[in-house]
Structures are given as structure tokens and as C-alpha cells.
Amino acid sequence: MALGKDYGQQDCALARTLELVGERWTLLIVRDAFYGVRRYSDFLAHLDIPRAVLSGRLQTLVEADVLEKRRYQESPPREEYVLTERGVDLWPIIRSMARWGEKHVQNGVACRLYRHHGCGGTVDPTGLCAVCARVVGPAETEVAPGPGANMLQRQDAVTLAMRRPHRLLEPLLP
Amino acid sequence: MALGKDYGQQDCALARTLELVGERWTLLIVRDAFYGVRRYSDFLAHLDIPRAVLSGRLQTLVEADVLEKRRYQESPPREEYVLTERGVDLWPIIRSMARWGEKHVQNGVACRLYRHHGCGGTVDPTGLCAVCARVVGPAETEVAPGPGANMLQRQDAVTLAMRRPHRLLEPLLP
């Protein structure tokens, strides 16, 4: 959302969450962070988001302790944004929203498939592995392109790198 | 969100979902619909939302087949908005967002508690009943005020009615 960001009169945890991740673009930034995107320029290229909006959202997410900004090289100074523990806990939200869109907008065609790293079992939207029958967190989840992927012929570095399966939270690009 | 509502270049079910429920206020309207709010004036009183925005969102949700608008009395003509099957499927999204806010913004203090209607077991954020060990949908879930409820002393009819436990999706007000 984003205009007045607050829902002051709602005594509900949902409203508090929406004040943080309910703004336009925010959840897509967090999703990309799960995919392993860490650098400003990669978010920018993959999301087609105005630079000022990206700067603002990253700063808000850092202040909310969802992302951590850290310098990974001096000279030239370069920063990266990595999910914190609080940020990783947003995974069920992203997963449930993607699930709804898959079922009700895309007629069940998934753009991404999730598997348990190691055992290879399909991970369902609640995080349950079909083989282990255990709940699998994002760090042990592997994402791979699904049948509906790449409909839009994007050519940015992030889109290209997403064609290979890889584990969530691991850096996607060098 | 709401300003440009589309995320056209994102080949992702998440983006499609956000185009619908990612606008400011929308998820709070849907949440109230789960709580049993059905009438324009009750949404208005409970959400402190501008009338024009509420009208617009309700219309969008009806067009998206998330809510159904139906006339429940002639003379004077009165309409109510009820969740469709697609709308009911949004429950995991709302539940996971509320869960995050509860844990990370409210320090684990819940405003609402969810129980399996009949067996009385606590229903966890994934819908699992602690007693039955089965997944329980919203229609069989009962909501009751939790320890963090009513911090804000609201006095509208919806807030008052929410003090009694009742089943989700059942009409909250006469």
C-alpha cells in the first residue's frame, strides 16, 4: 500500500504486518531476496521498479530488521541486502500468496517448483515435504523453473540465473 | 498498493496475486469478510476507510470473483458482500500475515485465538488442529478474542460483536 502506511485503529496483527509489507513492491523485493538477489542493481533490473522507490523500500526493510545491509567489499564500496531471521519468517506469506495466484489466476500452472534439497521431495505451500513428511524451511528448499516460467522473455541477469535450480537464500549471482 | 496496480513484467504468481489483494485496505476488507462482516456500513465503521475507497475495493473484489454481492432484502434494497470459494481460499494468506505480525510486532501476543469448532483444539497458522491433527478450513474455525484484543477501545458494532467467540464466515451482525 503505501499512501498512509498505517492502519492505526486496527487492533490486529494483520494490520501491523501490512504496515510493513503491504506497500507496493515490498513483497516482490522480499521474494527476490529469497531467490538470492542481494544487490541494488539486480533488484532494479529484475523488478523494473523506479530507483527512488527501491531505495526507499530497502531502507524501510532494513529499519524494520527484515533485511540486513552489509558491505561485502571496500573499494569500491559495495553493499548487499540479506534477509534476517525476521525476514526469513516472511516465507509462508510469500508462499501462500504465490499458491493462490497459481491456483486462481494461472489455472494451476506453476512458474516455480519447490523441492526439498537433498531428499528431492516436492515441498507443498505449507512447507511440508512430500517424501520426508517433515516441514522444510526456505534454507533447505530448492527452487526450479516450472511449466509456466519465462512466459515474458525477460533477459536480465536475475531471470537468466533463475533458469537453473538453486537453493533459496543462496546468492543467485556472483 | 494501488497506484499502478500491475506488475506486468513479473512472471510470477505472486505478482498476479498482489495485483488483486496487494492494494491498500483490500486484505483488511477480506479479513473482515471472514469475521462475518457483510454490509457496506459495517466495513465502513470498523475499518475507518474512506467511503470512495471502500466502494472501489468492493467492486474490484466482486469483479475478481472474490466477493459476491447479493441483495438480501428488497425495500429498501440492501446488498451484502459474501466471500466466494476463491475468496475463502485467501485464508492462508491472511493467517500467515497475522501470524508474522503476532510473532514479530506484537511479541507473540495474539489478538485473536482460533479453535476448531466442535473439537475445540487450537488451530495453528497452517490450519492444523492440535487435537484432531487434521487441517481445518475457515468454515470450521472459531475465532475468539486473545490476550491482546481490544487494546484500542473501539466502540463500533463490529468490534463489540467480535468480543463473543463465533465461527468464521458466519454473519457477525443481524
Next chain:
DNA sequence: CGAGTCGGTTCGGTGAATGAACCGATGCTG
């Protein structure tokens, strides 16, 4: 030295959100 990359900030224009006022249809009261 000059061009390029990275991670931003600045700026003007557009359009959605906001809150208050207004409105038409109907019912209720006296």
C-alpha cells in the same frame, strides 16, 4: 585522461488516497 559501473538522490508530472460534503431511495415518527 575518458568511459563505464554501482548505488544512489533530485525533480517535475501523474494519479490514487483522503475526508468532507452531498444525494436518492426508503422507512420511521409524530
Next chain:
DNA sequence: CAGCATCGGTTCATTCACCGAACCGACTCG
């Protein structure tokens, strides 16, 4: 029957976030 209240909106002026393009400083590479 007059007058007022209720419901479900619409209209309007103002505010403010988003947008896209341009600009910028620090640094590296050739």
C-alpha cells in the same frame, strides 16, 4: 403528511506517493 434518520453510495478539492528520467559522486579499468 412532514420531517428526520439510515443505507449505500458519488462527487469534489487537496494531499501525497509513485513514476521515469536526469543527474551525481566514488571508484575502476583501459
